[in-house]
Amino acid sequence: PKPNERILDVRKVTRRFGGLVANREMSLRVDAGEILAVIGPNGAGKSTLFNLVSGVDVPNEGDVIFRGHRINGRSPRELAAEGLSRTFQHVKLLPDMTVLENAAIGAHLRGHKGVFASALHLDGEDEARLLAEARRQLERVGLGHELDRTAGSLALGQQRILEIARALCADPCLLLLDEPAAGLRHKEKQALAELLRKLRAEGVAVLLVEHDMDFVMGLVDRVVVMEFGQRIAEGRPEEVQRDPAVLRAYLGG
Numbered sequence: 001p002k003p004n005e006r007i008l009d010v011r012k013v014t015r016r017f018g019g020l021v022a023n024r025e026m027s028l029r030v031d032a033g034e035i036l037a038v039i040g041p042n043g044a045g046k047s048t049l050f051n052l053v054s055g056v057d058v059p060n061e062g063d064v065i066f067r068g069h070r071i072n073g074r075s076p077r078e079l080a081a082e083g084l085s086r087t088f089q090h091v092k093l094l095p096d097m098t099v100l101e102n103a104a105i106g107a108h109l110r111g112h113k114g115v116f117a118s119a120l121h122l123d124g125e126d127e128a129r130l131l132a133e134a135r136r137q138l139e140r141v142g143l144g145h146e147l148d149r150t151a152g153s154l155a156l157g158q159q160r161i162l163e164i165a166r167a168l169c170a171d172p173c174l175l176l177l178d179e180p181a182a183g184l185r186h187k188e189k190q191a192l193a194e195l196l197r198k199l200r201a202e203g204v205a206v207l208l209v210e211h212d213m214d215f216v217m218g219l220v221d222r223v224v225v226m227e228f229g230q231r232i233a234e235g236r237p238e239e240v241q242r243d244p245a246v247l248r249a250y251l252g253g
């Protein structure tokens with residue numbers, strides 16, 4: 001991406017579930033080299049928005065534009081191949097497989113076949129290429145010395161970083177993270193924040209949905225705050241933190 005390139009442009013997306021409007025004319029943008037957080041109380045519509053952007057769900061109205069192209073309705077796999085890659089809160093690592101094998105699953109996303117289908121039909125050359133890419137990304141995130149451990153034996157913070165390595169195997173210019181700090185200890189959060197800063201410096205834009213205010217405040221460039229499916233505030237973390245509407249939303253007043 002060029003400096004200042006508009007990577008993601010969400011334009012007035014609306015998503016209804018029956019009578020409930022989970023996102024109402026939500027808009028946001030992510031520029032190259034930026035970490036943006038979407039925060040808000042439970043039920044605000046963050047996960048809905050995340051799913052609309054990452055191809056898991058389709059808006060009823062509005063557009064999601066990725067690097068100048070409308071991507072409404074494109075599958076997560078197609079998006080990953082084009083440089084928009086997400087971690088999955090509910091697609092767990094395979095605990096009995098090694099760190100290297102788990103990361104290599106992500107490398108499949110660059111190909112044209114389905115992830116698990118292609119896992120069963122790899123020729124030797126494909127497999128060597130995928131493993132090399134996985135190794136490269138594991139070194140990038142600082143897990144290069146843990147290749148042969150089982151994923152399940154890693155601490156939670158390292159598992160979270162392994163999930164990011166897996167997403168990086170698709171070589172994204174935008175990384176989407178769903179509550180990356182959830183359940184982590186203080187030290188693990190610091191390590192995760194350090195990794196995200198490094199990726200930002202390497203030109204990967206990051207959009208994260210997060211509950212943990214402290215984690216967000218020390219890390220991100222900009223915050224978008226949601227409540228009742230709408231954007232109620234946007235700005236630098238320090239600005240947003242003292243916005244009366246945000247305080248009200250969080251304190252439930």
Ligand code: ADP
Pocket residue numbers: 017020021022040041042043044045046047048049
């Ligand atoms: P958040 O992630 O901010 O907690 P969500 O996006 O998960 O919020 O949910 C926003 C609202 O939309 C909630 O009221 C939730 O119950 C509703 N919702 C989310 N997904 C669905 C769905 N698949 N079907 C019906 N209602 C949904």
Ligand code: MG
Pocket residue numbers: 046047048
């Ligand atoms: Mg959620």
